[in-house]
Amino acid sequence: MKALKFRSAWDVDLAEVPDLHVIGDDDVVVDIKFCGVCGTDLGIVSGSYPVAVPGVTLGHEASGIVAETGAAVTTVAPGDRVVINPTPYCGRCRMCQTQRINHCVNKHGTESGVSYDGAYAGKYRTTSAFVHRVPDDVSLRAAALTEPLSCVVAGARKIQPPSLSAFTYVFGAGPLGLLYTWVLSLKGLTPVVIEHSAARLEYARDRLPDGTAAYASLEEARTKYFNDPQAPIDIVVDTTSMLLEDLFPQMAPGGTYMSIGLKEKLASIDTMLLADRSLSVIGSIDSLHGSFTEAFHLITTGRIPAERLVSHVIPLDDFATGFAALGCDIDGKRFGPADQASCKVLIAPGGIDE
Ligand SMILES: [Zn+2]
Ligand SMILES: [Zn+2]
Incomplete structure (x- = not known):
């Protein structure tokens, strides 16, 4: 064989x-x-x-x-x-x-x-x-x-939303991004997907749970989906490994950042914010x-x-x-x-x- x-x-x-x-x-x-x-x-x-x-x-x-x-x-x-x-x-x-x-x-x-x-x-x-x-x-x-x-089901167990109205963002419309979108949606959340590749974005848009949407950037998601350029970030699923440092200071109090990418990327975050905003930074595999x-x-x-x-x-x-x-x-x-x-x-x- x-x-x-x-x-x-x-x-x-x-x-x-x-x-x-x-x-x-x-x-x-x-x-x-x-x-x-x-x-x-x-x-x-x-x-x-x-x-x-x-x-x-x-x-x-x-x-x-x-x-x-x-x-x-x-x-x-x-x-x-x-x-x-x-x-x-x-x-x-x-x-x-x-x-x-x-x-x-x-x-x-x-x-x-x-x-x-x-x-x-x-x-x-x-x-x-x-x-x-x-x-x-x-x-x-x-x-x-x-x-x-x-693997997605296992990771989603660790995400404890403060409310089903939590503003939820999934970065990356690959298989794990779309599966997280589906699982979080079944749990009652309404994630928006962010994907830079135009081809992947179009592919994903046809395959999303009802009520969810996909956009080319965070800015677009905030303005078009939430009608607010400053829309809070309560929950993030980052499939890219790359975004923690940028997004962490923007997280709403009580927010959860889930990182599941397997690319090496060092990030520095402010531990004072971590405590003061009751934030969670978590990962999951397998x-x-x-x-x-x-x-x-x-x-x-x-x-x-x-x-x-x-x-x-x-x-x-x-x-x-x-x-x-x-x-x-x-x-x-x-x-x-x-x-x-x-x-x-x-x-x-x-x-x-x-
Ligand atoms: Zn696998
Ligand atoms: Zn064992």
């Missing part, structure tokens, strides 16, 4: 590797249909998020069809359509036992697409607790967004207890139109085209802002048809 291998920054290749088969009684091997390109992958490939083990197969946001099951597996069978939870945790370390499974200290060697062979490949091997059957009326394309949505189940529910019930956020489905052989759609030019070794009408890009090892 083919697998997209990470060697070092900007050095990835499609290698021919032996097919995977079950080893343990609880193993499940999945024929991968779709695997989403994540900011994590862009950071690994471009070298800005140096977490991957050289030689690992990348990819972690996947759905597919069960190919083989171990003797003890009763929950799924070959032929079942499934989504994969790529984030195993040990359940025994202090992080796991104190509600922080996303920071399990025993993750090394188990983290799909980072330290364990991931899903930009013909097949992926996991255990039965980490695959979930997808209902017949839900596409495997939609199901592939379960993991990024799970899934937490139950967030995968919550995300799967939101997708399978159609509460979040996951498939509409899929802008590209690209065969595995053309993976570089998929990365380029998100601003990551592997041949040219350049990573800049995405300027195409792109949102979630799916790589399709089993062909682009559902």
Whole structure:
């Protein structure tokens, strides 16, 4: 089978590797249909998020069809359509036992697409607790967004709005920006999205929850949506990593700033303001207890139109085209802002048809 291998920054290749088969009684091997390109992958490939083990197969946001099951597996069978939870945790370390499974200290060697062979490949091997059957009326394309949505659900739990009328801004209309907009909207908030790329802005405008809107700048959002150039900033979701220093002094008292980008950026903030205005600066990564189940529910019930956020489905052989759609030019070794009408890009090892 083919697998997209990470060697070092900007050095990835499609290698021919032996097919995977079950080893343990609880193993499940999945024929991968779709695997989403994540900011994590862009950071690994471009070298800005140096977490991957050289030689690992990348990819972690996947759905597919069960190919083989171990003797003890009763929950799924070959032929079942499934989504994969790529984030195993040990359940025994202090992080796991104190509600922080996303920071399990025993993750090394188990983290799909980072330290364990991931899903930009013909097949992926996991255990039965980490695959979930997808209902017949839900596409495997939609199901592939379960993991990024799970990360958003986990992050959104940390945002405690002072009021449902809180002025809420989501910066960046990529997959996480749009998924945050949907989740916060389901929680009763009315976020506005800010996106500089004209192509991405137009793409996003068609895919927003009712009552929300997207603009090219903060100024435009304040004047056009809130009819006030000085409209307060109560809640920020920053998917860009870049805005804390600028926006922090403008936060309204009691405000919350959520930063979820994985680009390195130093910022200095005034700790007197932090206290005096009761501000919260928070971050979030990965899934937490139950967030995968919550995300799967939101997708399978159609509460979040996951498939509409899929802008590209690209065969595995053309993976570089998929990365380029998100601003990551592997041949040219350049990573800049995405300027195409792109949102979630799916790589399709089993062909682009559902
Ligand atoms: Zn991801
Ligand atoms: Zn653990």
